[in-house]
Amino acid sequence: MSSLNVFDEFIRKINSDSSLREQDKATVLRNLSTLKDTKVNILITGATGAGKSSTINALFNFDKAKVGTGVDPETMDIKKFELDNIILFDSPGLGDGKEADRKHAKNIINKLVEKDNNGDLLIDLVLVILDGSSRDLGTSFELINNVIIPNLGDDKSRLLIAINQADMAMKGKYWNSEENLPEPKLQEFLDEKVISTQRRIKEATGIDVEPIYYSAGYKDGDDEQQPYNLSKLLTFILRHTKKEKRAVFMQDINKKDEMWEKDDKLEDYQKEIKKSFMESLVESASKGAAQGANIGGAIGSLFGKTGEALGRTVGGVVGGIVGGISSFFGW
Numbered sequence: 001m002s003s004l005n006v007f008d009e010f011i012r013k014i015n016s017d018s019s020l021r022e023q024d025k026a027t028v029l030r031n032l033s034t035l036k037d038t039k040v041n042i043l044i045t046g047a048t049g050a051g052k053s054s055t056i057n058a059l060f061n062f063d064k065a066k067v068g069t070g071v072d073p074e075t076m077d078i079k080k081f082e083l084d085n086i087i088l089f090d091s092p093g094l095g096d097g098k099e100a101d102r103k104h105a106k107n108i109i110n111k112l113v114e115k116d117n118n119g120d121l122l123i124d125l126v127l128v129i130l131d132g133s134s135r136d137l138g139t140s141f142e143l144i145n146n147v148i149i150p151n152l153g154d155d156k157s158r159l160l161i162a163i164n165q166a167d168m169a170m171k172g173k174y175w176n177s178e179e180n181l182p183e184p185k186l187q188e189f190l191d192e193k194v195i196s197t198q199r200r201i202k203e204a205t206g207i208d209v210e211p212i213y214y215s216a217g218y219k220d221g222d223d224e225q226q227p228y229n230l231s232k233l234l235t236f237i238l239r240h241t242k243k244e245k246r247a248v249f250m251q252d253i254n255k256k257d258e259m260w261e262k263d264d265k266l267e268d269y270q271k272e273i274k275k276s277f278m279e280s281l282v283e284s285a286s287k288g289a290a291q292g293a294n295i296g297g298a299i300g301s302l303f304g305k306t307g308e309a310l311g312r313t314v315g316g317v318v319g320g321i322v323g324g325i326s327s328f329f330g331w
Contacts, residue, residue, distance in 0.1 A: 005084065006250050007036035010285070031285045038085060038248050040241060041122050043111055045091035045148070046129035047140050051164040052090055054216040055129060058227045059234065060086065061254040078107050085248035089123070095139040105147045112151040121153060125240050128161045132193065132213060133168035145204040156207055160240045161197065162233055163213040166190055167225070180228055180262045187264075212236055217259075231260045231269040238276045246280035 014020065014028050044052050056062055060083060081088040089111060092104040114122045126148060130140050144161065152158055166182060167175045174186035182190060190213045197211045214229035234253065238246050254260075263269055 005036065007032055010281070011036075014285075027288050028285050031287055035247060035281070035284050036085075038245055039087050040085060040124050040245050040248055041087045041089065042125045042127060042237075043089045043091060043108070043123045044127045044129065045108060045143065046164075047095050047131055047134075047137075047143070050129040050131040050140075051216050052129050054218060055127075055162075055164060055233075056081070056088055056090065058216045058230055058259060059237075059254060060088075060252050061256065061259075062088075062252075078111060083252040086252045101139075105143070108143075108147055109151045112148065113153075121155075121158075123158065124242065124245065125237065126152070126159050127237070128159065130161065130163045130197065130211075132163040132165040132190070132215075133171070137197075141200055141204070144201060149201075149205045149207055157240055159207075159209065160236055161201075161209050161211040162236070163190070163193060163197065163211055164216055166213045166215045166228060169193065169213075177225070180226055181264075182228075210236075226258050226262065227260075228262045229264055231263045231273065232267075234260075235267070235269040235272050235276075238273065243280055244284050246276050247284060250277050250281075 011029060011032050014025060014032065017025070020028070044056065046052055062081065062083060077092060079090045081090065091108055091111070092100075095101070096104070112121075112123060112126070116122045128140070128144055128148065130137055144159075148159065149156070163169075166186075169190055170186055174183040174189075175181075176183055194211045194213060198209055201207060201209050212229065212232055214233045215225070215227055216230070217225045217227040219225075234249075238249065241249075260270065
């Protein structure tokens with residue numbers, strides 16, 4: 001958990017902005033305080049060895065999620081990790097025998113249907129991690145098709161499927177270690193794996209999913225490999241999270257530059273992440289206030305002149321897309 005809270009900076013900025021009417025300022029400060037206390041609950045599940053803990057560590061620089069290196073699964077029960085705004089539920093890995101899997105499936109179902117104090121489903125996002133190095137994903141598809149999808153409720157957008165260990169998908173072949181990215185032959189193989197995963201789930205459940213692949217990276221003594229496509233993974237996590245909650249990821253995401261450098265370049269993921277944060281932040285902060293444009297500009301100015309100009313022009317909805325947000329978050 002970080003000792004500095006990004007929302008405190010936003011609150012300070014609003015407090016010091018003389019262009020805002022006191023009534024609007026009070027509304028925004030109240031909204032920001034609510035946003036500061038907002039939680040996003042993520043259930044992360046997948047087969048033993050798929051890299052759930054490594055993914056948590058990479059996304060949030062949170063080393064309390066123990067990484068398994070032996071034969072036995074490290075995560076035997078659903079474990080709860082609380083950051084400032086993100087609450088992670090690391091589920092047990094499946095494939096540990098019929099009795100264990102039955103117990104694990106029951107625990108996952110109970111978590112999926114659990115409701116919060118407002119009567120809403122507790123889990124905002126279900127992240128299913130597949131082991132990209134394995135050719136036998138039968139257990140994982142059983143988990144997705146028979147346990148998760150039937151218990152998601154009406155909002156199937158809560159489901160995101162990500163294929164980890166892209167670097168080991170062809171037993172380590174065709175992975176450019178120096179550049180930390182797949183060579184064309186491996187990239188083609190991974191693209192086919194995504195299509196195959198999508199097709200198998202569609203045929204079994206009728207549900208359309210959009211899987212992605214990535215590598216969470218690792219560190220073993222002096223041997224270290226940075227993540228690949230982690231920015232794409234975060235982009236898709238935000239897409240599958242309700243818009244009003246996306247801004248809270250700003251507090252807990254990993255601030256190390258090198259974690260976000262390498263991706264497939266199919267889209268400008270960092271630009272979308274910045275836009276997603278700003279849209280969520282400004283819309284949440286200005287809700288119920290008359291001076292939306294000024295509020296957008298006040299918050300947008302934290303992200304540089306571009307953010308301020310865009311914020312005041314369009315009410316801050318897309319303010320700061322290409323502003324100075326990089327330096328603010330260390331990207």
